[in-house]
Amino acid sequence: MSARREQAVAPPVGAAAGVAAGGAAATLRAGVLARNPAWTQLLGLCPLLAVTTSVVNSVALALSSAMVLIGANLAVSCLRRWIPDFARLPAYVLIIATFTTCAVLLLEAYAFDLYLRIALFVQIIVTNCMILARAEAFASRQPPGLALLDALGTAAGFALALLVLGALREALGHGTLFAGMELLFGPAAAGWRIDLPGLDAGLLLVSLPPGAFIVAGLLLGAGHAIRTRLRR
Amino acid sequence: MADVNEPPGSTERPGATGAVAAWLRPLAAFLAITAGCATLLAATVELTAPHIADARARLEHQAVARLLDADTAPPGCWTGDTWFLGDGHALLRGSAAGYGGPIQWMLVFDATAGTPLIQRVLVTAHQETPGIADFLNDPQHGWLTGFHGRGADAANLDTISGATITTRALTRSIGRALADAPTQSPSMAADGAAAAACVP
Numbered sequence: 001m002s003a004r005r006e007q008a009v010a011p012p013v014g015a016a017a018g019v020a021a022g023g024a025a026a027t028l029r030a031g032v033l034a035r036n037p038a039w040t041q042l043l044g045l046c047p048l049l050a051v052t053t054s055v056v057n058s059v060a061l062a063l064s065s066a067m068v069l070i071g072a073n074l075a076v077s078c079l080r081r082w083i084p085d086f087a088r089l090p091a092y093v094l095i096i097a098t099f100t101t102c103a104v105l106l107l108e109a110y111a112f113d114l115y116l117r118i119a120l121f122v123q124i125i126v127t128n129c130m131i132l133a134r135a136e137a138f139a140s141r142q143p144p145g146l147a148l149l150d151a152l153g154t155a156a157g158f159a160l161a162l163l164v165l166g167a168l169r170e171a172l173g174h175g176t177l178f179a180g181m182e183l184l185f186g187p188a189a190a191g192w193r194i195d196l197p198g199l200d201a202g203l204l205l206v207s208l209p210p211g212a213f214i215v216a217g218l219l220l221g222a223g224h225a226i227r228t229r230l231r232r
Numbered sequence: 233m234a235d236v237n238e239p240p241g242s243t244e245r246p247g248a249t250g251a252v253a254a255w256l257r258p259l260a261a262f263l264a265i266t267a268g269c270a271t272l273l274a275a276t277v278e279l280t281a282p283h284i285a286d287a288r289a290r291l292e293h294q295a296v297a298r299l300l301d302a303d304t305a306p307p308g309c310w311t312g313d314t315w316f317l318g319d320g321h322a323l324l325r326g327s328a329a330g331y332g333g334p335i336q337w338m339l340v341f342d343a344t345a346g347t348p349l350i351q352r353v354l355v356t357a358h359q360e361t362p363g364i365a366d367f368l369n370d371p372q373h374g375w376l377t378g379f380h381g382r383g384a385d386a387a388n389l390d391t392i393s394g395a396t397i398t399t400r401a402l403t404r405s406i407g408r409a410l411a412d413a414p415t416q417s418p419s420m421a422a423d424g425a426a427a428a429a430c431v432p
Binding site: 084106 | 257291
C-alpha cells in the first residue's frame, strides 16, 4: 500500500520541490532558502507573529519547533511502511502531538519563566501546517536520513525567520538585543543583553501585534524584491 | 478446497476474512503507533515531573512573598488551602469561576479579631479579558483594596460594571472562603506549630 504511494509521487504544489533534484545538501539548503517555511511558504505565521517580540522568545520557539519537526519527520519516515494509508493523517497528528507535548513539558521543566510567557504558542505547534506538510509531503516518502536533513533544513529556515523578526522587533520595540536570555540559558546569559544607543524608548507599536504584521510584511517585501532582482 | 462443497451462503466467507485481515493489520499498526507515542509521553512526564513540581512550588512561594510584601516566603506550607503563619495571621487561597476561566486568588487575613479580617488580596492567575480586567494584576488597585478589613461580608462588595462577572466571582469566592476560615487563635497557633514542622 505504502509502496504504491511511494511510486506515485505527485508532489503537492511547492512542497516537494527540490526532492527530485536530490542530494543531501540540496535538501538541507532548500529548507532554509527556496522553501523557507515562513518567508516562502508563509506557513506557521501564527506563532511566528505572536512570539517574536524578543530574541529569547524566538529562540525558545525555534528550538521547540525544531524538536517537533525533527522528531515527527524521523518517526514518520521510519514508520512510513507501517502507517496505514487511510489513517495516515491521524497517525501524523498523533506523532506531532506527542512530540509537541514533550517539548512543552521540557520547556516547563527547564525554562519555567519562559514557559509562563510563551507556552500557548509552543502548544499550538501541533497545528503548525509546516510540520504536517513536511511529514505528508516529504517524510512519508523518503528514508530517515533524508527526512532528518529535510527537518534540519526546515527548522533552520524557520529559526532564521523567527530570529530575524525577533531581533528586529526587540531592537525597534525595546531598544535592546538578547535581553532575558538567562531565562533559557541560565544566569551566565544575563550579560548577553545589549542596549542599543538611541533606541532606549523604543517604538511601542513594533512590539504590539500590529507591529508584527508591519515588520513581517516589510521583510517579506524586501525578500521578494531581492529575489526578483537576482532572477533578472 | 473444502469451500467448494459448502452451501452458497458461505462462499463469501474467505473474502470476508480477507477484508477483516486487511482492516486488522493497519489497525494493529495504528494501535502500535499509539502505544509508542504513549510510552514516549510517559517517559517525558517521568523525566520532567519533579522539575515541574519544583518550578510550580517556586512560583507559588514567589506569590506568597509578593502577598506578604516580603523578599521570600515565610517557612511553612499549605494545609489544604490555608497556610498558618503562627503569628495570628493566615493565608487563604482559592479559585473563582471568572468570565474567561478560573481566577486564582490568595489573601492574608488577621485571625486574632473575633472574625477573620482580610489584609491583602492578590490575584495570582486569571484569563479575564485584557484591558477590562487589568486591575486584577495590581494588588494596590482601589477595587482590590476594598477587600481590606472585610471578612465573610466581602461577598457584599460592589462589583465593577463592565467587569461584573469577574468581580462578582471574586467577591463570592472570597466571601465563601472567609465564612469557612478558621478564626480561633489558640488552635491556629497550634496549627502554626504543626505547620512549622513541614519546613523542608
